[in-house]
Amino acid sequence: MIKKAIKMKIYPDKHEEYKRRHDELWPEMEQMLKEHGALSYTIFLDAKTSTLFGYLEIQEEERWSQTAQTEINQKWWDYMADIMETNPDNSPVVTDLFPVFEL
Template sequence: MIKKAVKMKVYPDKHEEYKRRHDELWPEMEQMLKEYGALSYAIFLDPETSTLFGYLEIQDEERWSLTAQTAINQKWWDYMADIMETNPDNSPVATDLLPVFEL
């Protein structure tokens, strides 16, 4: 199992909408995440800074990297682009975080 952490940004006035969209995650999106090796995926919000912290446990880094090329993932990025910081292809602006401690 590989552990990954990433930070992203949601617009300050879109916190509730971000949560709502994830509460209603499309079944085909959930299926794709699992098919590409997500064992666990959680996202946390710091409401003071609008920073999102994503924590993932995946099976294989190479397989996981292919999620970006799936049609459902690209559709999800397009769906989320109006409520968070994104790149020109609508992928979230994301920074990988480095592990420094684990108990």
């Protein structure tokens, strides 16, 4: 198992909408994540800074990296682009975080 942590940003007035959309995650999106080796995926919000912290446990990096090319993932990016910081292709602006301590 590989542990990953990422940071993203949502717009300050979109916190509730972000949560609503994830509460209603499309079944085909959930299926794709699992098919690409996601064992768990949790997203936390720092409401004060509108920063999202994502924690993932995946099976292998190569298979996980293929999620970006799936049609459903690109559709999800388009769906989320109006409420968070994105790149020109509508993928979220993501900062990888690196482990410095684990108990």
